[in-house]
Amino acid sequence: DSGVTQTPKHLITATGQRVTLRCSPRSGDLSVYWYQQSLDQGLQFLIQYYNGEERAKGNILERFSAQQFPDLHSELNLSSLELGDSALYFCASSEKTENYGYTFGSGTRLTVV
Amino acid sequence: QKEVEQDPGPLSVPEGAIVSLNCTYSNSAFQYFMWYRQYSRKGPELLMYTYSSGNKEDGRFTAQVDKSSKYISLFIRDSQPSDSATYLCAMGGANAGGTSYGKLTFGQGTILTVHP
Numbered sequence: 116d117s118g119v120t121q122t123p124k125h126l127i128t129a130t131g132q133r134v135t136l137r138c139s140p141r142s143g144d145l146s147v148y149w150y151q152q153s154l155d156q157g158l159q160f161l162i163q164y165y166n167g168e169e170r171a172k173g174n175i176l177e178r179f180s181a182q183q184f185p186d187l188h189s190e191l192n193l194s195s196l197e198l199g200d201s202a203l204y205f206c207a208s209s210e211k212t213e214n215y216g217y218t219f220g221s222g223t224r225l226t227v228v
Numbered sequence: 229q230k231e232v233e234q235d236p237g238p239l240s241v242p243e244g245a246i247v248s249l250n251c252t253y254s255n256s257a258f259q260y261f262m263w264y265r266q267y268s269r270k271g272p273e274l275l276m277y278t279y280s281s282g283n284k285e286d287g288r289f290t291a292q293v294d295k296s297s298k299y300i301s302l303f304i305r306d307s308q309p310s311d312s313a314t315y316l317c318a319m320g321g322a323n324a325g326g327t328s329y330g331k332l333t334f335g336q337g338t339i340l341t342v343h344p
Binding site: 117119146148157158159160163170171173205207209215216217218219220221222 | 260262264269270271272273274277316318320330331332333334335336337
């Protein structure tokens with residue numbers, strides 16, 4: 116157990132739907148990162164939050180949004196889902212904003228049908 | 229061209245062999261270099277972390293960074309079947325203005341199988 120908790124582990128939903136993925140960082144970590152992993156694109160950085168504030172944005176689609184709450188857990192919202200959004204979504208956390216040795220959760224496998 | 233290039237393999241070696249994995253990159257702003265190991269259906273796990281050029285050793289693992297050639301390597305000595313996994317190189321560093329923060333750019337990953 117890495118200490119980073121992601122729920123749910125698996126999610127199957129239809130095209131056009133909206134889902135929310137949840138992440139609880141390791142105790143003491145203030146930074147949360149979201150990544151998408153697909154077979155053709157590999158691990159792609161989506162977005163980073165630090166202590167509730169957005170700090171960096173990657174190739175995140177406009178249909179996707181995220182936030183970090185006062186208790187430091189984070190949610191990634193995916194809407195108007197398309198077949199191509201099927202992927203593994205990972206959350207990672209670190210203590211600081213620039214600590215690159217961060218810890219990943221086990222991921223949420225999203226299947227859009 | 230991708231910022232980070234990594235041969236996806238697959239790589240198959242006998243137990244006890246020395247494994248060499250490598251990545252090349254194009255962004256000279258990268259300052260931090262990491263290797264992650266990912267088992268099937270699991271999240272990536274940090275193996276090695278190196279800042280700037282040089283070597284770092286941890287048990288059977290050695291990481292090398294050559295910034296002049298934009299080339300990083302991971303060596304695994306006395307490989308074991310339990311080392312069978314996907315190995316991902318990752319890099320980070322502040323871009324102009326220092327706004328990259330903790331973003332990492334990953335290679336595609338190399339699938340390694342160590343057979344008994």
